[in-house]
Amino acid sequence: xxxxxxxxxxxxxxxxxxxxxxxxxxxxxxxxxxxxxxxxxxxxxxxxxxxxxxxxxxxxxxxxxxxxxxxxxxxxxxxxxxxxxxxxxxxxxxxxxxxxxxxxxxxxxxxxxxxxxxxxxxxxxxxxxxxxxxxxxxxxxxxxxxxxxxxxxxxxxxxxxxxxxxxxxxxxxxxxxxxxxxxxxxxxxxxxxxxxxxxxxxxxxxxxxxxxxxxxxxxxxxxxxxxxxxxxxxxxxxxxxxxxxxxxxxxxxxxxxxxxxxxxxxxxxxxxxxxxxxxxxxxxxxxxxxxxxxxxxxxxxxxxxxxxxxxxxxxxxxxxx
Amino acid sequence: xxxxxxxxxxxxxxxxxxxxxxxxxxxxxxxxxxxxxxxxxxxxxxxxxxxxxxxxxxxxxxxxxxxxxxxxxxxxxxxxxxxxxxxxxxxxxxxxxxxxxxxxxxxxxxxxxxxxxxxxxxxxxxxxxxxxxxxxxxxxxxxxxxxxxxxxxxxxxxxxxxxxxxxxxxxxxxxxxxxxxxxxxxxxxxxxxxxxxxxxxxxxxxxxxxxxxxxxxxxxxxxxxxxxxxxxxxxxxxxxxxxxxxxxxxxxxxxxxxxxxxxxxxxxxxxxxxxxxxxxxxxxx
Numbered sequence: 001x002x003x004x005x006x007x008x009x010x011x012x013x014x015x016x017x018x019x020x021x022x023x024x025x026x027x028x029x030x031x032x033x034x035x036x037x038x039x040x041x042x043x044x045x046x047x048x049x050x051x052x053x054x055x056x057x058x059x060x061x062x063x064x065x066x067x068x069x070x071x072x073x074x075x076x077x078x079x080x081x082x083x084x085x086x087x088x089x090x091x092x093x094x095x096x097x098x099x100x101x102x103x104x105x106x107x108x109x110x111x112x113x114x115x116x117x118x119x120x121x122x123x124x125x126x127x128x129x130x131x132x133x134x135x136x137x138x139x140x141x142x143x144x145x146x147x148x149x150x151x152x153x154x155x156x157x158x159x160x161x162x163x164x165x166x167x168x169x170x171x172x173x174x175x176x177x178x179x180x181x182x183x184x185x186x187x188x189x190x191x192x193x194x195x196x197x198x199x200x201x202x203x204x205x206x207x208x209x210x211x212x213x214x215x216x217x218x219x220x221x222x223x224x225x226x227x228x229x230x231x232x233x234x235x236x237x238x239x240x241x242x243x244x245x246x247x248x249x250x251x252x253x254x255x256x257x258x259x260x261x262x263x264x265x266x267x268x269x270x271x272x273x274x275x276x277x278x279x280x281x282x283x284x285x286x287x288x289x290x291x292x293x294x295x296x297x298x299x300x301x302x303x304x305x306x307x308x309x310x311x312x313x314x315x316x317x318x319x320x321x
Numbered sequence: 322x323x324x325x326x327x328x329x330x331x332x333x334x335x336x337x338x339x340x341x342x343x344x345x346x347x348x349x350x351x352x353x354x355x356x357x358x359x360x361x362x363x364x365x366x367x368x369x370x371x372x373x374x375x376x377x378x379x380x381x382x383x384x385x386x387x388x389x390x391x392x393x394x395x396x397x398x399x400x401x402x403x404x405x406x407x408x409x410x411x412x413x414x415x416x417x418x419x420x421x422x423x424x425x426x427x428x429x430x431x432x433x434x435x436x437x438x439x440x441x442x443x444x445x446x447x448x449x450x451x452x453x454x455x456x457x458x459x460x461x462x463x464x465x466x467x468x469x470x471x472x473x474x475x476x477x478x479x480x481x482x483x484x485x486x487x488x489x490x491x492x493x494x495x496x497x498x499x500x501x502x503x504x505x506x507x508x509x510x511x512x513x514x515x516x517x518x519x520x521x522x523x524x525x526x527x528x529x530x531x532x533x534x535x536x537x538x539x540x541x542x543x544x545x546x547x548x549x550x551x552x553x554x555x556x557x558x559x560x561x562x563x564x565x566x567x568x569x570x571x572x573x574x575x576x577x578x579x580x581x582x583x584x585x586x587x588x589x590x591x592x593x594x595x596x597x598x599x600x601x602x603x604x605x606x
Contacts, residue, residue, distance in 0.1 A: 059451060
């Protein structure tokens, strides 16, 4: 477990590397204590995302590595063209950190729901995209992301770790459990729910391969292709619109590699989610571990050939089917 | 600036205008706005900017950022005259063997940043100026904006931020030629009173005749205009300056002239006759 916080890591990176500067559009919740330690290397432009991103490009032109911390939705949407044009076209090493992405915007409502951020950011040619599973995963990844010469977008996630993580490498997935019945591909904090689903399904006699796609671009094609080949059902689990995120990444990969599989996408299907506290959002939207397990069981149930696999007398099966 | 220096500037500006006119065929270019800012760009590169063709990567150089990227013929003409690029390269305009097209890009030595989408380079310039401040260095950042470009919200956002950060190493020049793409600015989105607007954002503001080298000398030779404030120089100019047959015309924004028209316009530039222009008046881009 990391004993450090995000703020402490930023402080350390800023102190140790004179190229690093921190920028924000007054989104100080996670970096409130930085100013006395990093001085004028924290540049707060106020609520001005366009200017912030344009200025990050100017700073990068001068050799800096700006770590741009702002709310995921306003960063990727309000400033999108600045990211694409000023950071993306020249491929400058600006590191965009999008706070409260996906379901983590909980009660804010659709204005604050970054549920197309992965689609937008991965569409920018040199942009790398990362979605850490928890605070440990994020702190493990950040130094490597900052050291990469490419622009990057990171879904900020400081939730406590639910599992120990393998060392982070750009372009590599982390496989947490082994199994050939069901592959659950996910990213971000939903790994927590994927692991909960895995436990429930395991009790049903289903072996699940849970894969943490912490690096979404570049993506670990080898690990995903192996899962597609080995597993009876491939699940994509993401707090993102169905279009443009992991489900699309999987579809592109399967098309390129001429693979076929039964795929169960668990994502937001062309709508924003109902705002509430995070636990209630997960419950309502069907993204809790048990809801995910049931959706997987139903998908398998729908496939006659796979029926023998299921334990029709189990309590989970009886409760939900 | 003595008389011979001024004469040299006038001659350079004349040759830059010739380059611009020659780029206005075989695909065309944004001639009107290129001609309005040509004197300013020649003056800045020749007299003010601490930069030279052999020092385009010098970390201590002054930066010039052309935010209204469609005026790049004025910059490329200046680059050709001052030795940043071989003038023969301008013959590659709109050809795929080179990078000389309607908007600037960093494949051309001396171009600091690409532009084309309006309202971007003030914020990029703010970032460059912030780094220079962090390093306690003395270089300055010049950003040229168009007056039509002032419609963009990001400009006003940037003006607030630059004022708040007291970036007195940042100098914005507005090419106030009075037009946006299709009509006069004051007919579409009125901008005046412009000095008061910028001053209220915390900038030091001066307004000059953007075709008078003497007037330029007066404001640019003693920068910043005020300590701890960014400098704003509103330069009143004439769209199409130098070619009476297209001056201050709303319908000569983007042009694609015939080779014969180009010859006539080159004559007109030198005071020989008036060009009888027959090509389409208004290309909408």
